Amino acid sequence: MKKYVSVFVFIIIGIIGCINVSAFTRNGNGNLKLITSEKINITVMEAPILVIENGPIQKIVDDIQWFGQASVRIQASGKFIYIDPYLVTDKEPAELIFITHSHGDHFSIDDIKKIVNNNTKIYAPKDCCQKLISEGIVNCKEVVPGQTLNIDGIKVKVVPAYNIVKNFHPKEKKFVGYVLTVGGVKIYHPGDTERIPEMKDIKCDIAFMPLGQTYTMQNVEEAANAVLDVQAKFAIPIHYGMYEGAASDAQLFKDLLKDKVTVVIKECKNPLQH
Numbered sequence: 001m002k003k004y005v006s007v008f009v010f011i012i013i014g015i016i017g018c019i020n021v022s023a024f025t026r027n028g029n030g031n032l033k034l035i036t037s038e039k040i041n042i043t044v045m046e047a048p049i050l051v052i053e054n055g056p057i058q059k060i061v062d063d064i065q066w067f068g069q070a071s072v073r074i075q076a077s078g079k080f081i082y083i084d085p086y087l088v089t090d091k092e093p094a095e096l097i098f099i100t101h102s103h104g105d106h107f108s109i110d111d112i113k114k115i116v117n118n119n120t121k122i123y124a125p126k127d128c129c130q131k132l133i134s135e136g137i138v139n140c141k142e143v144v145p146g147q148t149l150n151i152d153g154i155k156v157k158v159v160p161a162y163n164i165v166k167n168f169h170p171k172e173k174k175f176v177g178y179v180l181t182v183g184g185v186k187i188y189h190p191g192d193t194e195r196i197p198e199m200k201d202i203k204c205d206i207a208f209m210p211l212g213q214t215y216t217m218q219n220v221e222e223a224a225n226a227v228l229d230v231q232a233k234f235a236i237p238i239h240y241g242m243y244e245g246a247a248s249d250a251q252l253f254k255d256l257l258k259d260k261v262t263v264v265i266k267e268c269k270n271p272l273q274h
């Protein structure tokens with residue numbers, strides 16, 4: 001298993017030397033000779049070594065399952081967390097489900113039914129919650145952009161998601177993305193969005209990013225710049241290869257972020273994926 005460890009080592013070496021030399025003299029050859037060295041005391045001190053490790057982030061990245069489009073499962077802090085479950089194949093029961101908006105490839109009641117149980121907590125925009133409740137799935141809480149939640153020790157920031165150039169996701173619809181802080185690791189799922197100014201206020205360790213260029217970003221470069229905006233250490237491309245965007249886009253995304261961000265291209269076993 002690849003292991004990425006960033007080690008910042010600050011070593012301060014202090015040499016405290018106390019050399020008490022009383023005199024030099026010349027020997028018979030005329031060369032200088034140290035004739036008294038009463039005290040030589042050299043101390044080498046090392047400062048504490050600070051290690052910042054990416055291990056917990058890498059583990060979460062490794063465990064992430066991508067089902068196609070924006071549908072992902074995160075495994076962290078002993079929980080299965082689904083965001084926009086759609087075409088779910090591995091059906092681990094969900095402790096938490098987050099929905100970004102009501103479009104059919106993000107809000108699938110059939111898929112939610114596959115993973116929900118009596119203990120599952122669901123967070124979604126108002127119209128999604130209303131539909132779920134009408135289907136008898138009552139444990140849904142409405143979210144709006146700007147909210148901050150604390151769910152069983154997981155900090156959740158609800159962030160805006162919208163188009164600037166296109167009209168598929170108008171800002172006034174209050175579609176959302178999420179920044180989850182799980183075990184100290186910040187994970188950003190942007191929902192369906194273009195590169196919006198609010199991204200500069202988001203800081204995360206892992207960023208999912210949509211590569212479809214019909215409904216979300218204008219192009220792959222914009223998606224790569226959005227990853228830089230949120231200062232992610234790891235980026236996982238999503239929302240491509242099914243209805244829009246191709247595998248070559250994911251490779252371009254990786255190339256654009258080379259030496260800046262670790263891009264992990266997840267395999268999608270969905271039969272609709274090409």
Ligand SMILES: [Zn+2]
Nearest residue numbers: 101103169192
């Ligand atoms: Zn959408």
